[in-house]
Amino acid sequence: MKILASYNIKGGVGKTATAVNIAHLAARDGRRVLLWDLDPQAAASFLLRVRPRVKGGGAALIKGSRDLDAAIKGTDFERLDLLPADFTYRNLDLILDATKKPTQRLARLLRPLAAEYDLVVLDCPPGISLLSESVLHAADVLLVPLIPTTLSVRTLDQLSEFISGFNGHRPKVLAFCSMIDRRKRLHLEIAERLPTERPDVARTVIPALSLIERMSVERAPVTAFAPRSTAARQYAALWAELAQRGL
């Protein structure tokens, strides 16, 4: 079982759209996929039409009094399951802080699901916190949506530096340019330059497209409701690049 986290320190960069579409594509390719919506805003749960409620809340899951298995919901897509968000996830840092080895906790909780799933996709809330640290320790690959600006590139460097300080397991980082506004010259310049300069940036880019925003109206992955659209094709290319890099 591989663990992929859609993560960025910054918010509003397309993490949830990435997590949902990549999870859907992986399931469509025959992998057994679990998407865990770790963000209390519950956008991924909303997009997949699952009510954001976990019995016992985040505390029950993190402390282990309720198995992850019991909280999982089947989605409308074959082989794609969802562990929904819950509003109590806003306190996950505090809950984790009260456990032993909090940064290892997520990896430990996910381990029993290894026989059931080929891929776990974590949709993470923004920020650097105890929760995100636990995500970084659990993940095999960090997929980092990056708005092509100088400041965004700086946060990617900060993240890479932070991970390089880990002992033992370190996730592979793969950033990609997201929400590219074709009217902005800087976006286009950085999006073109970055993949050639940095091996940790994917060649695939995801433009800012209204169809991606429409996911919240259709309440489905764009790869499902508009599979032939540019948006779907770009996500498929990103998924292919991830698979090529050993995911």
Add this chain to the structure above:
Amino acid sequence: MLTGEDGRSSVDVVRAGLAPRFSLALSGRSRTLRQTWLDTFDWRLYQARFTLEHRTASGLSDYLLSSGNGEQLTVSARSVRWPGMAGALPPGPLRDRLAGLAWVRALLPVARATSTVRQLRVLNDDLKTIALLTVNQLAVPGPGAAPPQARLLVTAIRGYQAQTGWIIRALTETAGLVPATCSALETALAAAGRRPGDYTGKVDLQLTAAMPARRAVTEVLLQLADTLQANVPGTIRDTDTEFLHDLRVAVRRTRSALKLCGDALTAGTQQRYAGEFKWLGDITTPVRDLDVYLLGYDQSADGLLAATAAELAPFHAHLCRQRETERAALVRALRSRRFAGLMAAWRRDLGSQAAPRRGPAAGQLAAGRIHRAYRRVLGPGSRIGPGSPPESLHDLRKRCKELRYLLEFFASLHDPAIHRQAVRDLKGLQDCLGEYQDCQVQLHELRMFAGQMRTDRRVPATALLAMGELAGQLGQRETEARSEFAGRFADFASAANQQRFQALTAGARA
């Protein structure tokens, strides 16, 4: 699984039954599905509460393995010819699971049907699918086919089991659908005049203690004749090795029944058939011995320390060639007039066994014969010590087998709990004696095979050396079995087991 009261399910009926809490959406077009169910000849999947279904439709050819507790595994595959082994399917979890269930037995088609399938989704307020409904209009081929029966399969989506429970209640209580009393497989089988589990290699009879002994023995022998003949086609076609095994067991049981209870039949029956069934048993021995070798071959090769599996390969090839030669002789014998004549005459004679006016009852006969067979195990067994010759253990093995067969023939006359325990202790002793005998026979044959292979110039010396290592393995297993004997016999001869046999043979005449 639910079926409509009038034999048909209607989307409108279902929709009305679920409203207003849930709505319904059609999922794609209806399609025609051809289904073939597969199982082993002795229904291993069915007994383990599994069904294996080959489903074909436009653009679909897959295998679905379902368990009684709702677990499902699928694999896409085309062009698999059945009967065949589970290994014919593509590698993956389904094949792995199936291999464990089917063991060394081949899978064969047991029933066929054609269905018109339509899938519906049950939606909640968020228009999220919470359950899948599959409307299945089953049609079974054949002149005696039952009328088509509409079935509705409700599949829960993970995490929505409670809602699925509500859906089933709503459909049965409000929409008037009735829970199906049999599976699609059972429906298809019934249309073909069959029922699942209609073959078992075990003796499965309901005798009574008061019935005339002759009638009881005749019923036992008729069932054994059925088992024997049921396994002939699979043996001739070499569908799998266990057809021959079951055939041999039926022959051995027949011979034992004739030897131990044949005097209950009309005069002369025992003498007329004993020789012919010995012939039948003898012609099956060479192939079965080679089968035993080949079935255990991989394990033996894995256990080699000095030699490699590749060095042993010529031995495998030799075994396969020998088996082909012996099998040709066996098939000739099973297709011979002698065999056909034997079975026809045997059935005729069994059919004309009129119950005598006087004579023992089945209970009396069973108690007496089991008592005698038990004494013939207990006495000689207790005299076997570390220095006893191998022949004494071989003789004891035969006596144990006779006792076991008698217990099986008359099982329906016994208290099930006492019977089960008595058989368990006897089986422990038989396993030990069987292992000892198998090792001795295999060692003897291994020497014979080595002699045959030595004359073939193409066989390298390394193959003979590897076979020498196999002989070492067999020798070690033989020694272990011999050393286990005393403990196994002590269990069998324990005071508690003696009491069990006293209970089983109460009222026996000496």
